Amino acid sequence: VVTSQRGCKVTVDGIEAVNFAGFDYLNFLGEESIKDDCEKTIRKYGVGSCGPRGFYGTIDVHLDLERDLAAFMGTEAGIIYS
Numbered sequence: 001v002v003t004s005q006r007g008c009k010v011t012v013d014g015i016e017a018v019n020f021a022g023f024d025y026l027n028f029l030g031e032e033s034i035k036d037d038c039e040k041t042i043r044k045y046g047v048g049s050c051g052p053r054g055f056y057g058t059i060d061v062h063l064d065l066e067r068d069l070a071a072f073m074g075t076e077a078g079i080i081y082s
Contacts, residue, residue: 004011008027010019018025028034046057053062062080070078 002010002012008025066078
């Protein structure tokens with residue numbers, strides 16, 4: 001039995017647990033910096049149901065991710081595909 005208010009954590013049978021039943025289990029909704037970054041990102045890229053290169057072309061975040069993955073893996077280059 002859940003005995004606490006809804007939030008990122010709930011109390012179930014006296015045990016505090018992460019609430020994966022909601023969409024704010026990481027407790028980001030109250031973070032102003034995240035809201036600001038989200039707004040900037042939406043204004044720059046817009047919103048849509050998908051973002052693969054095949055539909056929208058290559059944009060800076062694709063190239064950034066490939067560069068970062070290559071550095072992380074210790075390879076000359078990286079490529080993503082979806």
